[in-house]
Amino acid sequence: MKLSGGVEWALHCCVVLTTATEPVPAARLAELHDVSGSYLAKQLQALSRAGLVTSVQGKAGGYVLTRAPELITMLDVVTAVDGAQPAFVCTEIRQRGPLATPQEACTRPCPVARAMAGADAAWRAALEAISIADLARGVDDDYGPTALAGIRAWLGGPAEGDTASGGQQLNGR
Numbered sequence: 001m002k003l004s005g006g007v008e009w010a011l012h013c014c015v016v017l018t019t020a021t022e023p024v025p026a027a028r029l030a031e032l033h034d035v036s037g038s039y040l041a042k043q044l045q046a047l048s049r050a051g052l053v054t055s056v057q058g059k060a061g062g063y064v065l066t067r068a069p070e071l072i073t074m075l076d077v078v079t080a081v082d083g084a085q086p087a088f089v090c091t092e093i094r095q096r097g098p099l100a101t102p103q104e105a106c107t108r109p110c111p112v113a114r115a116m117a118g119a120d121a122a123w124r125a126a127l128e129a130i131s132i133a134d135l136a137r138g139v140d141d142d143y144g145p146t147a148l149a150g151i152r153a154w155l156g157g158p159a160e161g162d163t164a165s166g167g168q169q170l171n172g173r
Helices: 005-017 026-033 037-049 074-082 111-128 132-143 147-155
Strands: 053-056 062-065
Touching: 005 026, 005 037, 005 053, 005 062, 005 074, 005 132, 026 037, 026 062, 026 147, 037 053, 037 062, 037 074, 074 111, 074 132, 132 147
Parallel strands: none
Antiparallel strands: 053 062
């Protein structure tokens, strides 16, 4: 299974949005993660189309989660960004070649397709069992109890290029 980089970016943004007390501009999220603003904007648009975030217009605009982070799963985000298609698509290779099985004899998926469908279902169930709130709790568990508070403070701080706040810097920056 290979997911796009946009999935990672979208998941991190959703976790960050759990800390926000006001809408967060896409540019601010891109700055926080030191990623391409235009590419991140595409991921945020995908999240918006899926109804996971909403865009607030105006001077104090930006993105906010549309529901409690406990109600948004990793699978919701993966599906929003990369789509709902299965990881494996059977091409019925057993119906090809000199020993091809006739189509009418193929009344159920082959063992390969069944195994891949089972793996896909298990993978999706695992992602569906983890909420954005679970991920946010993991941030504080991994980086200390003030990690999300530091992000919240940084989001409320100055815009890009303004260093007057003296606020906590993330990722060694």
